[in-house]
Amino acid sequence: MNAVRKVTETLDPAVVSDNPIDLLTYQRDCSVSPPGHAQAMVRPRDKDDVAAVLREATRQQVPVYVRGGGTMYAGGVNPHQGGLVLDLTGMNRILDIDLARGVVLIEPGVRFGALTQMLKPHGQTIGIIPVTGPTATIGGAASAHALGTGSARFQSFADEVVGLEVVLPSGQVIRTGSAAGPKAEYFHRFGMGPDLTGLFLGGDATFGVITAIALWLHPLPKFRDTQCYGFASAAAAANFIGAVQARELTRLVWYGSGYEAGTIKSRVLGAVPDTAPESLPQFCVGLDFGGDEPMVRHDQQLIATLCADTGGRLYPLFNESYFRHLRNEEIYWYGYAGYFSRSRCAILMSSLATPSMPAFLTAVAQLRTEYPQFLWGAAVVLCRRGLHGGIMAFYDEAREWEAAQDATQAATALLVKAGCTPYKTGKLWAEQLAGFTQYHEVLQSLKQLFDPQAILSPGNLGLGHNANLEKKSDVL
Amino acid sequence: MVAKACQYHLTVTNRMLPLISAFKKDLYHCADCNYCVDAVWAERGIDHVCATMQHHTPLTSYSGRGYIAAARAWLEGVDLDLNALGERVFTCTTCGNCEQVCPIGLHPTAVGRALRGELWAHEQVPAPLAALHQDLLRDENPNGVPRAQRMQWACGLPKTAETIESVLYLPGCAAATTTSTEARAAVALFTAAGYWVNTLGEADSCCGAPLHELGLDHAAARMFEALSGKASGDRLVVMSGLECACSWQRGAATRQALSFVAWLAQALHAGRLQLHTTRDLGSSIHLLDSCQSRRSATNSLVREILNGVGVAFTSSPTDPRYVVCCGAAGGMPRMQPESAARMACARISASEPDSLWVSADPRCVAHLRAAMPSARVFGLAEFLTTYCAGSF
Numbered sequence: 022m023n024a025v026r027k028v029t030e031t032l033d034p035a036v037v038s039d040n041p042i043d044l045l046t047y048q049r050d051c052s053v054s055p056p057g058h059a060q061a062m063v064r065p066r067d068k069d070d071v072a073a074v075l076r077e078a079t080r081q082q083v084p085v086y087v088r089g090g091g092t093m094y095a096g097g098v099n100p101h102q103g104g105l106v107l108d109l110t111g112m113n114r115i116l117d118i119d120l121a122r123g124v125v126l127i128e129p130g131v132r133f134g135a136l137t138q139m140l141k142p143h144g145q146t147i148g149i150i151p152v153t154g155p156t157a158t159i160g161g162a163a164s165a166h167a168l169g170t171g172s173a174r175f176q177s178f179a180d181e182v183v184g185l186e187v188v189l190p191s192g193q194v195i196r197t198g199s200a201a202g203p204k205a206e207y208f209h210r211f212g213m214g215p216d217l218t219g220l221f222l223g224g225d226a227t228f229g230v231i232t233a234i235a236l237w238l239h240p241l242p243k244f245r246d247t248q249c250y251g252f253a254s255a256a257a258a259a260n261f262i263g264a265v266q267a268r269e270l271t272r273l274v275w276y277g278s279g280y281e282a283g284t285i286k287s288r289v290l291g292a293v294p295d296t297a298p299e300s301l302p303q304f305c306v307g308l309d310f311g312g313d314e315p316m317v318r319h320d321q322q323l324i325a326t327l328c329a330d331t332g333g334r335l336y337p338l339f340n341e342s343y344f345r346h347l348r349n350e351e352i353y354w355y356g357y358a359g360y361f362s363r364s365r366c367a368i369l370m371s372s373l374a375t376p377s378m379p380a381f382l383t384a385v386a387q388l389r390t391e392y393p394q395f396l397w398g399a400a401v402v403l404c405r406r407g408l409h410g411g412i413m414a415f416y417d418e419a420r421e422w423e424a425a426q427d428a429t430q431a432a433t434a435l436l437v438k439a440g441c442t443p444y445k446t447g448k449l450w451a452e453q454l455a456g457f458t459q460y461h462e463v464l465q466s467l468k469q470l471f472d473p474q475a476i477l478s479p480g481n482l483g484l485g486h487n488a489n490l491e492k493k494s495d496v497l
Numbered sequence: 498m499v500a501k502a503c504q505y506h507l508t509v510t511n512r513m514l515p516l517i518s519a520f521k522k523d524l525y526h527c528a529d530c531n532y533c534v535d536a537v538w539a540e541r542g543i544d545h546v547c548a549t550m551q552h553h554t555p556l557t558s559y560s561g562r563g564y565i566a567a568a569r570a571w572l573e574g575v576d577l578d579l580n581a582l583g584e585r586v587f588t589c590t591t592c593g594n595c596e597q598v599c600p601i602g603l604h605p606t607a608v609g610r611a612l613r614g615e616l617w618a619h620e621q622v623p624a625p626l627a628a629l630h631q632d633l634l635r636d637e638n639p640n641g642v643p644r645a646q647r648m649q650w651a652c653g654l655p656k657t658a659e660t661i662e663s664v665l666y667l668p669g670c671a672a673a674t675t676t677s678t679e680a681r682a683a684v685a686l687f688t689a690a691g692y693w694v695n696t697l698g699e700a701d702s703c704c705g706a707p708l709h710e711l712g713l714d715h716a717a718a719r720m721f722e723a724l725s726g727k728a729s730g731d732r733l734v735v736m737s738g739l740e741c742a743c744s745w746q747r748g749a750a751t752r753q754a755l756s757f758v759a760w761l762a763q764a765l766h767a768g769r770l771q772l773h774t775t776r777d778l779g780s781s782i783h784l785l786d787s788c789q790s791r792r793s794a795t796n797s798l799v800r801e802i803l804n805g806v807g808v809a810f811t812s813s814p815t816d817p818r819y820v821v822c823c824g825a826a827g828g829m830p831r832m833q834p835e836s837a838a839r840m841a842c843a844r845i846s847a848s849e850p851d852s853l854w855v856s857a858d859p860r861c862v863a864h865l866r867a868a869m870p871s872a873r874v875f876g877l878a879e880f881l882t883t884y885c886a887g888s889f
Contacts, residue, residue, distance in 0.1 A: 038556065042581045045566040046557040051529050064555065090531055110535070111555060134537030141539065154600075155538040156531040349540075364525045418525045 054096020129160020613712025669738020
């Protein structure tokens with residue numbers, strides 16, 4: 022009996038499949054990363070199933086790739102070393118909505134669309150909803166440290182997590198934050214020693230498998246409105262964003278993003294063809310406000326003043342032709358990327374300080390020069406402090422897939438040189454992350470401690486490459 | 498063959514799969530976003546997309562994305578277990594929600610149908626559907642009712658008065674063989690509107706819609722041509738089956754043919770029929786949209802009709818663009834009868850337990866009644882003739 026079968030034989034056959042047709046949909050995520058080929062898929066029902074898989078996989082040295090919605094674009098779930106895919110979408114219960122504590126407790130396979138719909142009747146929502154849309158799972162977002170709607174207000178997904186339940190590769194189950202207390206629930210994250218919760222957020226399932234997540238609840242905003250601001254240069258826009266962030270005027274901004282000249286031109290001229298091209302700004306910032314109307318109006322006025330002070334102007338044309346529609350229809354990445362895609366879109370995300378935005382865009386310009394065969398796009402997403410920069414290369418998957426991978430790898434190197442850091446690391450950023458020497462050495466030590474056989478998501482974060490394990494996979 | 502074999506199968510072979518090849522754009526554009534698998538998207542009124550994922554299996558190989566992945570792998574030269582593939586693609590209800598929700602406008606349902614076509618060519622069709630095919634060829638209906646009994650629905654109906662205006666009424670297989678009360682009620686409404694009702698009598702036959710759902714497009718077209726040839730002349734053709742209406746849309750877009758729903762809406766609008774509720778309904782009315790009514794663009798018409806006659810009703814889903822199948826369509830009833838029944842029960846259970854359910858699709862009515870005999874499910878015509886005043 023092969024090692025994978027030994028892992029799955031103790032499980033209910035209803036949660037296991039090794040049919041190659043079923044495994045076709047577990048080869049990859051939305052990224053340009055190479056797909057992998059697992060030998061089996063397990064769809065656990067609860068943490069006990071997860072623990073059983075991890076215990077035996079550790080014993081048998083079988084790689085385990087943890088998968089949620091599979092909507093990430095970093096290759097983290099692609100089973101490059103074969104083995105098992107642990108599909109957590111079956112663990113999709115909302116365990117508790119506690120309005121008194123202001124916490125919702127969910128299993129990792131709950132999708133954002135389902136959760137927000139469930140919270141709506143309570144007048145509640147959660148802080149961060151990733152732009153990967155309604156099919157992304159909470160577990161995936163926690164593992165990959167998502168951002169999106171809410172980032173400008175709350176910063177990042179990790180900031181919104183109260184605590185976790187995690188199954189370690191040994192099969193041991195831990196609860197983090199205040200719920201570590203034998204009689205306590207999830208109501209506080211810090212203060213009991215180091216923040217163990219943080220180890221698993223953005224950990225790309227390399228140290229453990231998240232089996233429950235407690236998130237802060239927030240009241241649904243009563244009023245929403247979008248506004249756009251145009252600037253003659255990216256540098257002026259960066260000054261504006263920095264000023265807004267420094268004065269904490271992102272407090273009612275549920276989504277904020279910045280767009281290059283190419284996007285502005287295509288959107289505005291597409292909607293209003295007789296617009297004079299020379300009147301178009303070189304950079305636009307769109308802000309989606311939510312809250313009580315008088316407070317929103319108050320902040321909008323202050324932000325409009327900052328815009329004028331930094332050389333910009335209110336630019337309703339971009340709002341009407343694109344941004345307002347984008348936000349109100351809740352069109353997600355795939356939707357608007359698809360409008361002008363050649364085939365697929367290789368997306369690379371990085372984090373940067375707001376003043377580094379011009380450097381980020383210079384790196385994008387260099388990519389356009391060096392890889393002219395691709396249509397490149399770039400945008401930034403505002404956080405409470407700092408930015409996330411997204412680069413998109415639209416490619417024809419039938420012809421350009423390998424070249425798109427090369428270009429993406431080149432992009433990671435360029436961005437690191439420009440002072441950006443990896444975000445949504447998966448395997449796309451692994452090479453660069455491994456170059457962060459001391460930091461990466463500590464990560465490797467932690468990996469050895471938690472997952473000595475390196476079975477969990479090998480390759481993610483540049484961790485867990487186990488030659489023995491790879492050799493073993495070859496003969497499975 | 499694992500581990501290092503990370504390369505995707507990007508070398509497109511010359512494998513002779515012409516039906517799949519026609520969808521290359523879809524195969525290479527799919528971004529694996531999973532909207533077609535399980536999206537809940539409140540802003541667009543979507544509360545889950547795929548009935549198969551909800552009520553049969555969560556395996557994504559049974560979803561639109563699964564069909565695209567399988568089609569691509571097959572085209573690229575991967576040797577697939579065609580038996581297993583057949584089990585998956587022939588289970589689909591072909592409701593088309595996955596195409597509605599796809600953010601970049603791909604056609605997963607059509608890819609699934611193309612896979613079905615290829616599997617027929619490779620003689621890899623699951624036994625229940627091969628049997629359905631035989632039934633269709635033998636009986637000219639998918640319900641196993643002998644051809645000779647097709648017109649039994651009309652037994653005892655009084656001959657309608659001959660007037661200048663006439664309709665050629667094609668009830669469709671479901672209304673003719675399993676929901677005869679709906680066909681008879683439709684005749685009553687035609688008559689009340691002053692139409693002389695003709696049928697094809699013993700010559701009435703299937704329009705080919707079930708063959709289309711099975712992926713046999715050419716055979717479906719031939720069956721449609723045979724029926725439409727019999728329906729020659731200038732007469733207005735009206736059909737109760739909404740899948741039949743889709744066949745007519747595909748096959749004879751220029752021909753004067755209407756779904757019964759569209760005809761009824763026109764008749765009410767023109768004042769040829771005066772209907773209003775007279776009886777105390779005593780329970781809430783719940784309209785069940787069908788995937789075929791979305792396809793035949795009749796969902797909004799049904800609402801207009803019910804509103805026009807003064808019926809207060811709720812509906813599911815709230816947004817008729819996204820209709821989760823009740824299990825009556827595609828290969829589901831034959832391939833997975835238990836799951837098909839679960840789908841029907843789920844649709845009914847989504848509303849008040851003592852509701853009165855109305856569907857404009859006779860195939861759904863038959864399926865819902867069979868799955869939950871205790872539920873009071875009415876076809877649209879049957880509902881109107883039961884609860885509205887008029888000379889029926």
